[in-house]
Amino acid sequence: MSMKNSVEVKNISFSYGKTEILNDLSLDIKEGEFMVLLGPSGCGKTTLLNCIAGLLDLTEGQIWIEDDNVTWKEPKDRHIGMVFQSYALYPSMTVEKNLSFGLRMMGTAKKIIDDKIEKAANLLQINELLKRKPSQLSGGQRQRVAIGRALVRDAKVFLFDEPLSNLDAKLRAELRYEIKKLHRDLSNTMIYVTHDQIEAMTLADRISVMKDGLIQQLDTPKQIYNKPANLFVAGFIGSPSMNFLNAKFDKTNQNLIIGKRHINISKYENINNLTDDQQVVFGIRPENIIIDKNENSILSKVELVEPMGADTLVWTSIEGTPISIRLEGSSNYNLNDEINISFDINRSSIFDSKSEERI
Amino acid sequence: MNINSNNFQPNGPRPKHLTIGRIGMYCFVFMCALFFLMPLYVMIVTSLKDMDEIRSGNLLYIPKVLSFYAWPKAWSEACTGFVCEGLKPGLINSIKITVPSVIVSVSLGAINGYALAFWRFKGAYFFFGLCLFGAFIPYQVMVYPLLKIESAIGIYSSLPGIILVHTIFGMPILTLIFRNFYASLPIDLFKAARIDGGNFIKIFFYVIIPMSTPITIVAVILQVTGIWNDFLLGLVFAGRDNQPMTVQLNNIVQVDYGVAEYNVDMAATILTSLVPLFVYFISGRWFVRGIAAGAIKG
Numbered sequence: 001m002s003m004k005n006s007v008e009v010k011n012i013s014f015s016y017g018k019t020e021i022l023n024d025l026s027l028d029i030k031e032g033e034f035m036v037l038l039g040p041s042g043c044g045k046t047t048l049l050n051c052i053a054g055l056l057d058l059t060e061g062q063i064w065i066e067d068d069n070v071t072w073k074e075p076k077d078r079h080i081g082m083v084f085q086s087y088a089l090y091p092s093m094t095v096e097k098n099l100s101f102g103l104r105m106m107g108t109a110k111k112i113i114d115d116k117i118e119k120a121a122n123l124l125q126i127n128e129l130l131k132r133k134p135s136q137l138s139g140g141q142r143q144r145v146a147i148g149r150a151l152v153r154d155a156k157v158f159l160f161d162e163p164l165s166n167l168d169a170k171l172r173a174e175l176r177y178e179i180k181k182l183h184r185d186l187s188n189t190m191i192y193v194t195h196d197q198i199e200a201m202t203l204a205d206r207i208s209v210m211k212d213g214l215i216q217q218l219d220t221p222k223q224i225y226n227k228p229a230n231l232f233v234a235g236f237i238g239s240p241s242m243n244f245l246n247a248k249f250d251k252t253n254q255n256l257i258i259g260k261r262h263i264n265i266s267k268y269e270n271i272n273n274l275t276d277d278q279q280v281v282f283g284i285r286p287e288n289i290i291i292d293k294n295e296n297s298i299l300s301k302v303e304l305v306e307p308m309g310a311d312t313l314v315w316t317s318i319e320g321t322p323i324s325i326r327l328e329g330s331s332n333y334n335l336n337d338e339i340n341i342s343f344d345i346n347r348s349s350i351f352d353s354k355s356e357e358r359i
Numbered sequence: 360m361n362i363n364s365n366n367f368q369p370n371g372p373r374p375k376h377l378t379i380g381r382i383g384m385y386c387f388v389f390m391c392a393l394f395f396l397m398p399l400y401v402m403i404v405t406s407l408k409d410m411d412e413i414r415s416g417n418l419l420y421i422p423k424v425l426s427f428y429a430w431p432k433a434w435s436e437a438c439t440g441f442v443c444e445g446l447k448p449g450l451i452n453s454i455k456i457t458v459p460s461v462i463v464s465v466s467l468g469a470i471n472g473y474a475l476a477f478w479r480f481k482g483a484y485f486f487f488g489l490c491l492f493g494a495f496i497p498y499q500v501m502v503y504p505l506l507k508i509e510s511a512i513g514i515y516s517s518l519p520g521i522i523l524v525h526t527i528f529g530m531p532i533l534t535l536i537f538r539n540f541y542a543s544l545p546i547d548l549f550k551a552a553r554i555d556g557g558n559f560i561k562i563f564f565y566v567i568i569p570m571s572t573p574i575t576i577v578a579v580i581l582q583v584t585g586i587w588n589d590f591l592l593g594l595v596f597a598g599r600d601n602q603p604m605t606v607q608l609n610n611i612v613q614v615d616y617g618v619a620e621y622n623v624d625m626a627a628t629i630l631t632s633l634v635p636l637f638v639y640f641i642s643g644r645w646f647v648r649g650i651a652a653g654a655i656k657g
Contacts, residue, residue: 053550055553076557084550
């Protein structure tokens with residue numbers, strides 16, 4: 001990955017009539033980077049992708065692709081390939097014609113087209129399917145063809161609009177793996193829209209988590225998972241999701257006070273940023289809770305057990321707030337067992353109650 | 360196994376019973392069919408009777424003596440006004456009017472619908488609303504202004520004149536049905552085609568038209584029957600040389616002198632309605648499918 005930017009989104013705004021969807025959004029995507037736009041539905045991620053593709057006209061701002069201001073250019077002149085959730089294969093054409101459509105529209109020579117199709121078909125293992133119509137293909141095959149269509153166009157930037165959402169879980173994992181491999185082998189810039197955090201975590205070099213048309217956090221998957229910038233990101237990323245406890249900070253003892261309980265957080269990295277009596281939300285991921293008796297542990301009861309194969313999720317509660325704990329699949333707890341739980345403070349996140357920002 | 364035994368459990372397909380409701384429904388359907396077929400039956404038997412038998416007044420009886428005299432007369436000898444060449448010239452005129460009118464109006468309707476569904480320009484909804492409104496304005500209101508316009512540009516009372524009129528009157532409904540059909544197609548297809556380098560024309564020809572078969576058949580059937588059966592516009596705009604079959608049929612039936620030959624009238628009427636009937640029989644299946652395709656997704 002070079003330091004050069006492949007796609008630059010500069011202060012763009014977009015609205016449908018009076019509804020503002022994107023407002024003054026900027027985003028730089030490096031050459032060869034796999035950027036995932038992640039967010040709940042209605043957050044503007046697909047709109048942003050369509051703006052980059054040139055399928056929607058901006059209300060304000062600029063889009064640059066490969067050092068070229070493409071803001072007013074047609075989609076076909078932006079050196080992009082796009083893969084859609086609904087595959088969007090031309091139903092009346094065979095797979096071969098689908099793949100070659102873009103090249104034929106550009107008036108490419110037959111020989112070059114054939115070469116490119118062969119290369120793409122080999123890469124995606126769809127050689128057998130070239131003579132078939134889209135209606136004769138399974139969902140996974142259709143999505144392969146759709147990817148192939150972007151491939152043959154020698155696109156500099158690949159845009160994926162929730163490409164795996166229509167597939168079943170097994171195929172989704174399979175194609176996810178292949179998209180990752182494709183990126184490794186081609187090292188094109190890829191922009192990938194999804195609401196599935198597993199896809200985002202596994203594929204991305206960087207994730208931009210979006211909500212209400214704003215980028216909440218833009219960082220590597222690791223950072224986003226371990227150091228979420230705010231409450232929304234913390235709650236959105238991770239399944240089962242992070243546990244949240246409302247608390248008050250006691251500066252003298254360096255404790256968080258949760259009802260009658262006290263948790264010592266002297267090990268928290270940014271403890272100096274906390275003020276006395278500050279209202280905070282204490283966030284801890286299920287896997288960072290330890291069942292272990294020590295001077296800091298809290299006694300509680302097992303309320304529910306969810307075995308998930310590799311892991312087991314044990315539910316308990318602290319001061320009425322349900323808390324999930326992720327344990328090894330082999331661990332054996334039963335309903336109403338008494339457990340001593342303590343928190344790995346190094347890996348916890350503390351948010352200000354008002355601003356919801358991480359401290 | 361004995362049905363009445365206590366250990367009988369429902370198993371496999373549910374047994375079918377002929378219920379009262381079902382019998383009632385069959386009766387109703389049968390009566391409907393009879394009701395709609397009766398006029399056709401009367402027309403066919405009357406056209407095969409001679410005048411004496413018709414005058415004796417037994418409308419529903421089958422002919423005692425088969426007489427085919429009326430058919431060739433209606434086809435090539437019956438008098439339509441001053442000339443007595445039967446319906447034959449009318450058939451040719453009707454074809455000359457219908458074929459180009461259908462082709463032009465359906466093509467334009469498809470392009471309009473495509474533009475409205477995919478290239479949403481500013482004011483597209485307003486334009487679509489206007490189109491919808493146009494579909495409900497009665498012809499008669501526009502006959503006179505159109506006539507003045509056509510005579511001003513010098514195509515009144517000519518073949519191009521009547522073709523233009525049919526194209527104009529077909530436009531609202533055709534735009535409407537094409538637009539609704541295209542609106543039901545996934546928008547991603549259109550986006551993909553734009554990225555693949557299609558422009559307005561290329562996308563229409565390479566991507567949209569190949570998917571339009573069902574709705575095109577619906578549109579063609581609507582237009583063929585509509586234009587073929589048209590009387591008023593043909594009478595006003597086609598001119599004496601291009602009078603369609605319907606106008607000539609009227610002239611045959613509405614005799615001011617001599618005897619009304621009911622058998623010839625019936626034969627002429629059946630001849631006139633053969634084309635729409637034929638179109639419907641060969642493509643009825645497609646018609647239902649096309650309408651349903653739009654209805655389910657739209």
